[in-house]
Amino acid sequence: MDLITAPTTNATGNEVRVRFCPSPTGTPHVGLIRTALFNWAYARKTGGTFIFRIEDTDASRDSEESYEQLVEALRWLGLDWDEGIDVGGPHEPYRQSQRGEVYQDVIQKLKAAGHLYESYLNADEIKERNLAAGRDPQMGYDNSERELSDSERERYIAEGREPALRLRVPDQDISFTDLVRGEITFPKGSFPDFVLVRPGGQPLYTLVNPVDDALMGITHVLRGEDLLSSTPRQIVLYNAMYDIGVAKFIPQFGHLPFVMGEGNKKLSKRNPESNLFLHRDRGFIPEGLLNYLALLGWSIAADRDIFTLEEMKQSFAIGSVNPNPARFDQKKADAINSAHIRLLSDADFANRVLPYLQSAGLITSDPTAKRAGNHQHRRTATKRAHDRALRVGWHARLLLSDSAEVEFEQAAIESLPENAKEVVSAALEVLKPLQDFGAQSIQAALNAELVERLELKPRIAFGPVRVAISGRRVTPPLFESMEILGKDLSLGRLEAFLIRPLR
């Protein structure tokens, strides 16, 4: 039970070593990615090293698919790493599932130095002991096996038991200076001796995470707030590792605010908004998503919130991260994303639209999918879609689809005036005889009929037509859209709208 004597690192500049160390369970969560982003930004700002390690110590929950998604996520976003998965480095391997020997070695040393001791009591027995002693069972383990006698140990072994290994926690207050929250102190007795190794020798996260951080020389641990209360435990472990020469210092810690969902709860993995790839599928570009994620706890300036990754890496400061929990606001995220889309060149935008058209089945080698396959069409359509794109792929898909069937957005339906069908019907009649189905000619015809003859306000006149054509309230320029779609498709969509039940 040595008191904490290990020094805390004061590494700066290119001595900084940070890591992103997810466990591959499920699909990448935006909160997790925010953590990756901040670590990345800190490394890039300081000129330090960004390490990507995988914590796959729970074979029952980890999956290879999830692992691949994690790698894909960072690659897609452009968060490059200097050491770790795929790229290698001086501390290979970077997957914990392949580091078993490393941990066994540390466990032996820790045990030999008396920092770990054998614990034979199971959860039920611990609870019973607390109850018998009048202690609140929620207090957890009572450290009663610290000085087990040989005879007691032999009796357990005779019963066929195998011990878990617990760390001796010193009886002292534990303080550290959190990079985002300042000084934090946990009073002595805040937690009991905890398990680092399962019966049978399987090391737990409580051991392997600090062991790898120590071995890999991690200087700054930036992670979610949910790990805040395990920090004093880790400091105790670091101290033990320092004692046996495995750790050279205690890293600095910074706990990033939670990413909240609806209500006052953490954005759960069940919530679709938490799924990084769902945002990508909906048409988020990396620039937009990264910018929004950065805003979840950090800001570049008081009067500005659109910025690039490059700008972030030049001005990121962990000390200016806001400790408040941040709510994931889809509307704001959409707005940030669309601002970035508008910053794209037309050519760049067109390239980014391509994958969406492909996955929508609009670009194939099938000769009957002629419209989307037509380069001229595609260029015009994507260019037109660019101006108002909230999300990539959204509008272009509509303009290039060969279908008269349109998916209607709820907001679009709600925006319709009472006489929507009459308006569309009138539009249909005046468009039918049109020889020249160019934007100008369409506009002239609709204007003469709806605005001048029927005296409708332009909003009332064109709104229903827009919705009928696109199913949406916001679209690329209406008349050009109709031209791109062509006469047959345009009229087909108007007709389909007329026989569709509204509301």
Add this chain to the structure above:
RNA sequence: GGCCCCAUCGUUUAGCGGCCUAGGACGCUGCCCUCUCACGGCAGUAGCGCGGGUUCAAAUCCCGCUGGGGUCACCA
């Protein structure tokens, strides 16, 4: 329940003792631009949880309360 964290418009964020009759952004509302929605421009809406201190002066510092969250696993 023990321990820890958090607390500025609906949301997010600026503010680190006087520059604050609290600024920006998203949202919302209105107007302008456009014979259309959007984009863009302009205007408006709305906030320092409560109570004590400290100070000439507090959104800003301290204490308490209240509220919210997290964590107490042989998960990570």
